[in-house]
Amino acid sequence: MLKGFRNFLLKELKELARDPKILLGIVIVPLILFPVLGGIMGYAAQSAKESAAKANFVVVNNDRGEWSYVFMKFLSDSGAKVFVEESVELSDEKLLELLSKYNVAQVLEIPRGFSSNVTMHAKDHNVTASVKFYVYVTTTNIFDTAKSLSIDVVVTQFNRALAPDILNVKKSTVVKGEVKRGVDPAMVSGLMISQSIALPIAIMILLVYSVQIAATSVAMEKEEKTLETLLTLPIDRLTILFGKLSGSVIIAAVGAVAYMIGYVYLMQSLISGTSTTFAATVDLASLGLAPSFLGYILLGISLFVTMLSALALAVILSAFAGDVRSAQSLVGYIYPIIFLPTFALMYIDINTLPYALRLLLYAIPFSHPIIASKAVVMGDYITPVLGILYVSFFTVALMYAASRLFATEKILTAKLRFKGSMKYGKTTEEF
Amino acid sequence: MSVAVEVSEVTKVFGNIRALDGLCLEVKPKEIFGLIGPNGAGKTTALRIISTLLLPTYGMVRVFGLDTVKNADAVRSIISYLPEEAGAYRYLSGWEYLEFMAKFYAKNNDELREMIREAAIISGLGERLKDKTSAYSKGMKRRLLVARALMSKPKLAILDEPTSGLDVIHSYHIREIIKKYVREHGVTVLLSSHNMLEVEHICDRVVLINKGRVVAEGTPQELKEKFEGENLEEVFAKVVKLA
Numbered sequence: 207m208l209k210g211f212r213n214f215l216l217k218e219l220k221e222l223a224r225d226p227k228i229l230l231g232i233v234i235v236p237l238i239l240f241p242v243l244g245g246i247m248g249y250a251a252q253s254a255k256e257s258a259a260k261a262n263f264v265v266v267n268n269d270r271g272e273w274s275y276v277f278m279k280f281l282s283d284s285g286a287k288v289f290v291e292e293s294v295e296l297s298d299e300k301l302l303e304l305l306s307k308y309n310v311a312q313v314l315e316i317p318r319g320f321s322s323n324v325t326m327h328a329k330d331h332n333v334t335a336s337v338k339f340y341v342y343v344t345t346t347n348i349f350d351t352a353k354s355l356s357i358d359v360v361v362t363q364f365n366r367a368l369a370p371d372i373l374n375v376k377k378s379t380v381v382k383g384e385v386k387r388g389v390d391p392a393m394v395s396g397l398m399i400s401q402s403i404a405l406p407i408a409i410m411i412l413l414v415y416s417v418q419i420a421a422t423s424v425a426m427e428k429e430e431k432t433l434e435t436l437l438t439l440p441i442d443r444l445t446i447l448f449g450k451l452s453g454s455v456i457i458a459a460v461g462a463v464a465y466m467i468g469y470v471y472l473m474q475s476l477i478s479g480t481s482t483t484f485a486a487t488v489d490l491a492s493l494g495l496a497p498s499f500l501g502y503i504l505l506g507i508s509l510f511v512t513m514l515s516a517l518a519l520a521v522i523l524s525a526f527a528g529d530v531r532s533a534q535s536l537v538g539y540i541y542p543i544i545f546l547p548t549f550a551l552m553y554i555d556i557n558t559l560p561y562a563l564r565l566l567l568y569a570i571p572f573s574h575p576i577i578a579s580k581a582v583v584m585g586d587y588i589t590p591v592l593g594i595l596y597v598s599f600f601t602v603a604l605m606y607a608a609s610r611l612f613a614t615e616k617i618l619t620a621k622l623r624f625k626g627s628m629k630y631g632k633t634t635e636e637f
Numbered sequence: 638m639s640v641a642v643e644v645s646e647v648t649k650v651f652g653n654i655r656a657l658d659g660l661c662l663e664v665k666p667k668e669i670f671g672l673i674g675p676n677g678a679g680k681t682t683a684l685r686i687i688s689t690l691l692l693p694t695y696g697m698v699r700v701f702g703l704d705t706v707k708n709a710d711a712v713r714s715i716i717s718y719l720p721e722e723a724g725a726y727r728y729l730s731g732w733e734y735l736e737f738m739a740k741f742y743a744k745n746n747d748e749l750r751e752m753i754r755e756a757a758i759i760s761g762l763g764e765r766l767k768d769k770t771s772a773y774s775k776g777m778k779r780r781l782l783v784a785r786a787l788m789s790k791p792k793l794a795i796l797d798e799p800t801s802g803l804d805v806i807h808s809y810h811i812r813e814i815i816k817k818y819v820r821e822h823g824v825t826v827l828l829s830s831h832n833m834l835e836v837e838h839i840c841d842r843v844v845l846i847n848k849g850r851v852v853a854e855g856t857p858q859e860l861k862e863k864f865e866g867e868n869l870e871e872v873f874a875k876v877v878k879l880a
Contacts, residue, residue, distance in 0.1 A: 210740070210741055213737060213740040213741065216737075217726065217729070217733075217737045220728060220729060220733065221726055221728045221729065224728035225728060430724040430725075430726065430727060431720065431722050431723050431724035432723070432724050432725065432726060434685075434690060434718070434720040434723065435718065435719075435720060435723055435782075435785075437689075437690055438688045438689060438690060438713055438716065438717075438718040439713065439738070439741050440710070440713045440714040440741050440742065441713075441741055442710070614692075615690060615691045615692055618690060618691070619651075619691070
């Protein structure tokens with residue numbers, strides 16, 4: 207352990223944790239921002255749900271009884287355009303064929319015995335009828351959740367007209383060309399959003415905040431005129447550097463927890479209506495819808511090394527600033543290379559991009575946690591490992607540069623050099 | 638050790654400005670040595686080089702025989718530097734600040750407590766030490782920083798304008814403390830000041846620098862006699878005019 211590290215780290219944590227700007231940005235904002243965002247998106251999802259009910263359906267009527275036509279009438283009356291197929295054995299292949307043939311995202315199957323069950327319900331309330339509902343979930347439409355809920359509107363109307371609980375829906379999902387029977391589309395859609403949109407945004411925000419904290423931490427020493435004293439203390443310069451980085455990582459980690467809490471609120475708003483116990487009973491990883499344990503570990507390592515590289519870069523840049531405001535401006539140059547991969551990879555599969563663009567995104571270290579988050583879901587562990595190796599190499603190079611900066615007088619004089627020779631001629635008092 | 642600080646032919650160049658130009662001086666152990674000169678003379682640069690913050694472009698500096706470039710870590714363990722424009726961590730209380738600093742020097746908890754107790758006396762801040770330093774006035778902050786610089790009883794205390802921003806009473810108190818530390822704890826003090834009365838009052842020897850070079854050197858009495866001045870202020874004005 208570096209001598210004095212604990213003492214220095216403690217000081218860093220006290221300073222950062224007591225700074226109201228950091229507290230506001232890293233804890234309060236996400237705890238408010240995400241629930242508000244969730245509320246807005248929930249409202250938007252509600253509107254989408256109403257419009258989804260008016261979308262196109264393929265109804266496979268295997269019952270052909272009196273009540274099946276009544277139910278289809280309910281469906282048509284809700285505004286939906288209905289394509290009807292009769293007496294079709296709905297295998298996975300047939301289902302995919304129908305989705306493609308009619309270019310729709312929702313297939314409703316009225317199974318045999320539907321009408322007789324509805325009739326029998328009048329005598330025995332334990333007998334209920336059911337319909338099977340298949341939703342095609344894409345990776346790009348955040349309102350696929352609404353499609354899942356659209357049928358509920360019709361079923362509710364049907365039950366209200368006939369008898370409570372007479373009809374229920376068995377939902378299944380079609381995702382990535384596979385039929386996942388018994389898996390709720392709302393939950394899958396929520397996961398898709400988390401993987402393709404919310405996670406990259408959360409990573410982006412976390413990186414931006416980490417960069418800001420590290421830059422503030424170094425620049426504050428200059429602004430408050432404490433750096434000179436610090437550099438003459440019997441403490442290794444590397445200890446100062448690692449203390450600053452560790453303090454920033456810890457505070458950013460606290461921020462990450464706040465973000466995750468806010469993020470959970472957001473997800474709950476988006477997948478409202480989905481049974482929470484349902485998710486627990488389905489092994490999402492084995493369905494290829496969520497990362498495995500190894501996948502989570504790789505994702506965590508990828509995020510950690512990327513965060514370290516961002517912090518080291520921020521420390522180097524902020525060494526050229528004389529105060530906190532200048533440091534914030536300087537680290538602003540890092541943001542485009544954090545934002546670019548986030549927004550590019552949110553909707554686009556990196557493998558579909560032209561070679562040069564793909565190379566550019568791979569070269570940016572901040573792309574790798576997002577690439578890793580998508581790869582681990584697909585069971586690809588080579589891509590994240592290679593990414594981790596690349597970012598680690600990049601981080602070591604940056605840390606070396608930062609340690610050189612701290613080991614010499616440049617940490618003190620960098621601003622003078624950065625501003626150019628004009629400054630020398632004017633501020634003779636500094637000598 | 639007959640020399641505490643040895644500055645040999647030190648030149649420091651920033652871009653096209655020569656802040657120090659072959660500066661030579663020697664500070665003896667257990668003396669209070671004053672470095673005086675007009676604005677831009679190179680005082681702060683000299684103190685920064687001696688305290689290992691800056692590297693000399695040419696020349697060599699030794700503190701108690703240790704080269705400030707080759708043995709920078711060892712030098713830092715025996716010195717204490719108080720910059721002219723120093724601050725304290727705004728989100729720490731005075732106590733926390735002193736404790737943070739003392740931990741780098743104290744070998745055990747007893748030493749740590751003793752250092753903080755001593756610093757509390759030097760600063761004279763009393764109960765206000767519990768307040769965050771952001772609530773301190775300029776003078777209070779300076780007293781805290783002087784206390785920090787002296788509490789570890791360094792072999793060499795480098796004080797750049799130690800009484801800057803202090804009123805008469807507190808300036809007097811700090812000067813007395815500095816003298817006491819030299820007398821009782823054998824601390825060597827190298828200070829710079831624009832206050833000629835202060836320099837005359839506490840310094841054993843003085844060096845006057847201008848444009849990065851030494852232009853006069855001696856005890857305050859010797860300088861007054863040599864330049865026929867009634868006080869050091871007059872001497873200063875004459876020497877700078879001549880230079």
